[in-house]
Structure formats: C-alpha cells, structure tokens
Amino acid sequence: MxxxxxxxxxxxxxxxxxxxxxxxxxxxxxVRFQGGHNAGHTxxxxxxxxxxxxxxxxxxxxKLGVIGNGVVLDPDALLSEISRVRGQGLDVGxxxxxxAENVPLILPLHPAIDKxxxxxxxxxxxxxxxxxxxxxxxxxxxxxxxxxxxxAEPETLSAxxxxxxxxxxxxxxxxxxxxxxxxxxxxxxxxxxPKLLPYAEAVWERLDEARHGNKRVLFEGAQxxxxxxDHGTYPFVTSSNTxxxxxxxxxxxxxxxxxxxxxIAKAYTTRVGSGPFPTELFDDVGKRLGERGRxxxxxxxxxxxxxxxxxxxVRQAVKVGGIQxxxxxxxxxxxxxxxxxxxxxxxIEGEVVKRLPAALGAQAKAEPIYETLExxxxxxxxxxxxxxxxxxxxxxxxxxxELVEAxxxxxxxxxxxxxxxxxxxxxxx
Ligand code: IMP
Numbered sequence: 001m002x003x004x005x006x007x008x009x010x011x012x013x014x015x016x017x018x019x020x021x022x023x024x025x026x027x028x029x030x031v032r033f034q035g036g037h038n039a040g041h042t043x044x045x046x047x048x049x050x051x052x053x054x055x056x057x058x059x060x061x062x063k064l065g066v067i068g069n070g071v072v073l074d075p076d077a078l079l080s081e082i083s084r085v086r087g088q089g090l091d092v093g094x095x096x097x098x099x100a101e102n103v104p105l106i107l108p109l110h111p112a113i114d115k116x117x118x119x120x121x122x123x124x125x126x127x128x129x130x131x132x133x134x135x136x137x138x139x140x141x142x143x144x145x146x147x148x149x150x151x152a153e154p155e156t157l158s159a160x161x162x163x164x165x166x167x168x169x170x171x172x173x174x175x176x177x178x179x180x181x182x183x184x185x186x187x188x189x190x191x192x193x194p195k196l197l198p199y200a201e202a203v204w205e206r207l208d209e210a211r212h213g214n215k216r217v218l219f220e221g222a223q224x225x226x227x228x229x230d231h232g233t234y235p236f237v238t239s240s241n242t243x244x245x246x247x248x249x250x251x252x253x254x255x256x257x258x259x260x261x262x263x264i265a266k267a268y269t270t271r272v273g274s275g276p277f278p279t280e281l282f283d284d285v286g287k288r289l290g291e292r293g294r295x296x297x298x299x300x301x302x303x304x305x306x307x308x309x310x311x312x313x314v315r316q317a318v319k320v321g322g323i324q325x326x327x328x329x330x331x332x333x334x335x336x337x338x339x340x341x342x343x344x345x346x347x348i349e350g351e352v353v354k355r356l357p358a359a360l361g362a363q364a365k366a367e368p369i370y371e372t373l374e375x376x377x378x379x380x381x382x383x384x385x386x387x388x389x390x391x392x393x394x395x396x397x398x399x400x401x402e403l404v405e406a407x408x409x410x411x412x413x414x415x416x417x418x419x420x421x422x423x424x425x426x427x428x429x
Pocket of ligand 1: 011012013038039040056127128129130131132133134221222227236237238239272273274
C-alpha cells in the first residue's frame with residue numbers, strides 16, 4: 001500500500017492546501033487525523049477558491065474524506081462548512097464523508113473557555129484561534145468528552161453533560177464568564193444527532209479495508225511540527241500532536257500504514273499567534289514577504305509574522321516529524337530580493353547550538369546564525385521545471401536540502417495547482 005502523510009514543517013500555513021490537493025487527486029481516501037477547525041486550507045481549483053477548515057481536502061476532488069478520531073469536531077462548524085461548499089457546487093454527504101464515531105465534539109462551552117482564558121492571560125496570551133480546540137482536547141484526555149457516538153444515546157449524553165458542566169461552569173464562573181445550561185446543551189445535541197449520525201462509523205474498519213484493497217490513503221496534517229503539543233514551542237502550540245506518528249493513533253491504523261512522510265515548508269518562515277520566532281524580521285524585508293506572500297491567517301485573518309528560512313528549525317522538524325521529503329512552497333515570494341539569509345543554528349550566551357532548545361528562557365536568548373546567499377531578479381512564479389529557475393534559486397533550494405537533511409521532492413511556484421516542480425512521486429514510496 002502506497003500511502004502518504006503530509007505535515008507542516010514550520011509553524012503552519014506552509015501552503016499544505018495546494019500540495020494536499022495535488023496529492024489528493026491521486027489518492028483514493030483523504031484522512032484528517034488531528035486538529036479541528038483551527039486549520040485553514042485554501043484550495044485554488046480553476047476559478048474557484050475553496051476555504052476548508054474541517055473537511056479533508058479530498059472532497060474537492062470527489063474522493064472519500066475521513067475525519068479521524070484524533071480530530072476535535074465542532075458540529076456547527078462542520079455543518080456550515082458542508083453547506084458552504086455545497087453552495088460552491090461540491091457534492092458532500094454521508095456517501096463520501098465518514099467521521100470516526102469516537103471523535104470528541106467541540107461544544108459551545110469550549111470556545112467560551114478558550115476565549116475567557118486567553119483574556120485572563122493578558123500579555124502572556126498564546127494567541128489561539130479561539131475555536132475551543134485546547135479545551136476540547138483537555139476534556140478528551142480528562143475522559144469527560146462528549147463523542148459523536150454519544151449522540152445516539154440521550155441517557156449517556158445527559159449523565160456526561162452533568163459531569164462536563166460541573167467542571168466547566170465552575171471554571172467559567174471563576175473566570176467571570178457566562179455559564180451554560182444543561183437543558184439547552186442537551187436539546188442542541190439531540191437536535192444535531194440526526195444530522196451528524198449518518199456520517200458516523202468505525203473508520204478504522206474502512207481504513208483497514210482500504211489497506212487490503214491496495215487503495216492509496218493520504219493523511220492530511222493540520223498546523224505543523226513547531227505547533228506540536230510535545231515537540232513545538234510549548235506552551236505556544238496547538239493541543240494535538242501534529243507529527244506524522246499521530247496519523248496512526250488519530251485515524252486508527254498501525255504505524256506501518258502511514259507510508260511516506262512529506263513535510264511542507266515555505267521558502268521563508270511565518271507564524272501567527274504568540275511565541276518564539278528567532279528569524280522574525282521587523283524591517284522592510286519582513287513587510288515585503290508579508291505583502292508579496294499575502295500572509296494573512298485563513299481562519300482568523302490575522303497578519304502573519306514573517307522571517308528568513310530557518311533551516312535549523314526545519315531540520316529539527318524533519319527529525320521529530322519523520323519527514324522523508326520536503327515540499328518547498330512560495331519560492332516566488334523571494335523573487336527580486338538581492339540577498340537571502342538562511343538560519344543554520346543559534347548562538348545562545350556565546351554557545352553555538354543546532355537545535356531550538358525546549359526551555360522558554362533559552363529560546364528567547366537564541367540568536368540566529370545566518371548564511372547569506374545571492375538572490376535572483378528573474379521571476380520564478382509559475383515555473384514548472386528546474387530549467388525555468390535561475391541558477392541562484394536552484395542554489396538556494398539545494399542549500400536548504402543540505403541543511404535540513406532531507407531532499408526537496410516538490411517545489412511550488414504559485415498558488416495554481418499545476419505550477420509545481422515534481423522531483424519524485426511521494427506515492428511511489
Ligand atoms: P489553537 O490551535 O487555536 O489552540 O491555537 C494555538 C496556536 O496554534 C496559536 O498560535 C494559533 O495561531 C496556532 N494555530 C492553530 N491552527 C493553526 C493553523 O492552521 N495555522 C497556523 N497556526 C495555527
């Protein structure tokens with residue numbers, strides 16, 4: 001079975017949408033295995049732009065979409081996304097979208113807690129998307145989450161809501177926020193049941209069938225390795241494991257089913273939300289990257305922080321994320337810059353290190369060590385072969401390969417799906 005997992009190698013927004021869409025057209029099944037509607041994938045297909053948050057990108061290509069148990073699912077967000085894409089002419093329904101029956105749900109109290117806590121943090125805020133992702137994962141791990149399958153059992157729901165509200169209303173009161181009524185939530189969930197249950201199943205069985213039927217499965221990661229709850233810049237991270245290893249647990253397949261792991265990285269670096277960012281630029285170059293790269297969050301519309309390519313960080317993502325090949329995106333955004341810098345390591349209190357340390361204090365002290373490369377004046381936008389790239393652009397890509405210790409297997413030169421230089425086929429294994 002030739003499967004592929006795609007994960008972000010920086011802090012998210014690497015342009016996974018386009019690469020995933022490109023790969024989805026060659027897959028049979030596309031699976032989301034972590035995150036929720038904090039993710040935002042923009043797919044440009046012909047003259048249509050699809051903005052997906054929860055739906056696996058495969059639905060745009062008419063493939064079977066699966067939402068795995070590792071996701072946290074907001075029913076309202078899902079239903080409104082389905083009706084939005086249906087309005088754009090896509091066919092989405094229980095026949096081509098299956099959702100793990102054991103997926104935990106995001107309820108209205110989760111974004112309420114998320115926002116109240118962020119407010120209470122003040123200056124120290126994480127900069128979450130405010131969608132309730134963290135609180136929903138907390139409930140899952142604390143064993144009090146309401147899961148999709150519970151919608152079929154009103155008595156189970158009632159007892160679980162008692163436990164949930166005991167916890168959350170106490171917390172909300174303490175934070176000075178409005179509390180929630182049990183009956184209102186119960187009525188809401190009972191009303192949602194007939195709309196959501198037709199999608200529910202044991203998706204692990206379907207994936208097992210796919211495995212035996214030699215189908216191609218694409219695991220679509222959300223966020224990125226540096227936002228991983230274990231391996232990222234904690235606590236400025238999301239609340240799930242974003243590394244490829246989690247595709248197995250988050251979908252219900254064994255680790256051998258994941259297949260080739262493709263990491264996506266921008267040819268520079270961006271980040272939304274708070275947290276360390278050693279190569280962040282506060283000058284005109286940073287502004288230019290943001291403008292040329294149209295760096296605004298898909299989900300929240302927030303401007304993204306921009307900086308030079310951090311090879312030290314991506315190398316770390318390659319190692320902990322299990323990345324075997326790198327798709328480099330938005331190379332064209334660098335067009336016209338006289339010189340380019342790549343971070344090769346950090347200096348911390350005089351000592352040179354080749355990894356971002358885990359401790360917050362040490363991260364704040366990390367000064368990037370740069371290597372300077374010559375830029376290019378020609379446009380690389382829309383290039384579809386190496387021959388169309390200036391020699392200095394090829395040199396830049398080759399240097400990145402060396403520094404991150406992974407081959408660049410795909411190069412993207414515009415938002416258009418076909419403006420891609422393929423070096424090797426990830427589905428070939
Ligand atoms: P949360 O996932 O909403 O809890 O947010 C935690 C951190 O992850 C914040 O810094 C968010 O900006 C960031 N984040 C969450 N989802 C994405 C994404 O899809 N792209 C980029 N950053 C994200």
